[in-house]
Amino acid sequence: MAAHRQRRLVATTVIPQPPAVRDDRQAHEYSIAHLSALSLSPPELVSAAADAGYDYVGIRLTRVTPDEPHYPIATDPALLRETKQRLADTGIRVLDIELARIGPHDDPRAFQRYLEVGADLGARHVITQLPDSNRDRKTEHFVQLCDLAVPLGLTIDLEFPSWTETPNLSEATHVLRAADRPNAGMLIDLLHFARSHSSIEELRALPREWFHYAHVCDAPARVPSTVEGLIHTARYERLSPGEGGIDVHGILAALPPDIPYALEIPRASLAAQLGERECVRLALNATRRHLTEALPRSGQHGP
Template structure:
């Protein structure tokens, strides 16, 4: 089984398209990131995703902040069973699990149970962050996580929030190049990409096999001047694609065609008005509408 899951990580060769060919952005599968509706338990999120028309979910197995809801699937057999039952009943699949956030004093092995649970749920990727100022150490930690994930058929996909010690595309790319692991990946979150002022040109030149899925959203063009402001937008008030100032289609055009689009669009104000399920439905409807009117630029 491990060998079968490893084969799923092999990226297909993409034949360059003629300059006259333009790809429809709407030809993608959609996932919903757990942060979009973190008050929903994993079984509830899976059921809501099915009702709204998503194909995948991303599940948060490890708490990121002390005050957010926590769903201990890795240590709660009953919750794990209910989650598996919801997946089987709906046909929804788990795209990714999170979060392996490896700080200076963390041993990557402490995330092994998270990885094993993700694999048991059928996940393909584990989202990773590296809040560490020591470049050599974080490269070594990332490489170790990749090695732990590989036998389970998982890729480790590095995310770079702009307020962390791995703050932009350039630094994340350095880590992946230096780690040199075949299951190393990079998660492009459109908000973090824009807030870090990363380069679309640089993104387009990076190895295609690094990119397995993307976190899609929009946000106001003005970048908050404080860490608190950056985090507030990221966790509570993102926008649907086309409603803000991020170059959504420009960034997506620099990524490989056909990868899943995971909607990470927490909107606390909207959710308070219409509820989690309706917010998730509006997110996928609005995104499909916006991307359906845009074509990937010929290159």
């Protein structure tokens, strides 16, 4: 099994497309990130994704804030079985698991069980954050997590929220270059990229193999002036592409043209009116519509 997962990591997987003919600007696969619908348990999220027309889900295995819903899939065998059955019944796949957040005093080995559960679910990637100002230490932690994930066929994808100690594309690039691991990746979240004032030109110059998928969203043009405001927008006030002030087209055009797009679009006020299942559906429809209208054909994307 480990050998099979290793081959999956290093090989190019060709996933059959639905029989309907797609414009090449629509040929992306789509995932729904769990933050978009945290009131839904993993099995419920899978069903919502299937009903809306997604290809994947992202599943949150760890609690990120004390007050958010938590689904102990790593320690609840019944919940794990139900989730796997729902995946099998719907054909939805797991794109990623989250969140391996490793601070100065955290041990990457503590995430071993989460990695194993992610692999058991068929996940491909693990979202990781490094809130640590010591570059050598956080790089070593990142390396350790990458090495733990190799036998499981998982990539470790570094995300850089602008309010953390790994706050932008440049700092994340330092970590990946120093780590030099074949399963290391970088997750570009459009909100974090824009809020960190990272450079699209710098993004274009980075190795294509670093980018396995992207978190896609938009956000209000007004940038909050406090950390609390930045976090609030990220967790509750994102918008669908084309509804806000982020250069969605410019950032995505700097990434490989064939990676999946994971929609991380939590909208607390809209969800209170319509429910999160409906928000999941609306997010996919709005994103497809905007990208079909705005993105050039794949042959015209950046390198």
